Every structure is written in C-alpha cells, then in structure tokens.
Amino acid sequence: MFGQRTYDPAPGTHYRSERVSAVNGRYFFSTREGTLEGPYFTRVDAEREIASYIRRQRKAEEIIESRGF
Incomplete structure (x- = not known):
C-alpha cells in the first residue's frame, strides 16, 4: 500500500517495518x-x-463519506 489516505496531511517519507x-x-x-x-x-x-482489518477500515471510510461527514 503506497497510496496516501485522503485525510493524511501531506506526502511524507514512511519507513516500512x-x-x-x-x-x-x-x-x-x-x-x-x-x-x-x-x-x-x-x-x-x-x-x-490484517486483511480483515483493512477491509473494515475501508468500509468505515465509505460509510462516513456517503453520509457527508
């Protein structure tokens, strides 16, 4: 996952661990x-x-965005 989330403040250097x-x-x-x-x-x-967690987080973001929060 190399993308930036919509609510991240700015691009930055992220170190993988x-x-x-x-x-x-x-x-x-x-x-x-x-x-x-x-x-x-x-x-x-x-x-x-981890995969389940990511799916839940994405679903939560979709719900929040669809409700205009």
Whole structure:
C-alpha cells in the first residue's frame, strides 16, 4: 500500500517495518493508527486479520463519506 489516505496531511517519507510481532508466543499486528491488534495464535492468523482489518477500515471510510461527514 503506497497510496496516501485522503485525510493524511501531506506526502511524507514512511519507513516500512514488519507489522506482525510475537510476544510470549502470541502474534499481534500494528496499524497506521498506532494500535496493536491481537493476540492471535499463529502468524498466519495475524496476517489474515490484517486483511480483515483493512477491509473494515475501508468500509468505515465509505460509510462516513456517503453520509457527508
């Protein structure tokens, strides 16, 4: 994902890092919004949930835009 979100203030340099991390045998992923989501039992579960999280965020943005907020 190299695109800029509509509400990002300006283009900038963003450094890629691993989104999935393991803590005490459980897996978490970090978001652009600064949250840590999880825990998940496997890395595969965490990676699958990243895709679900992105779909939910995009759907929420669509709903907000359609209501004129």
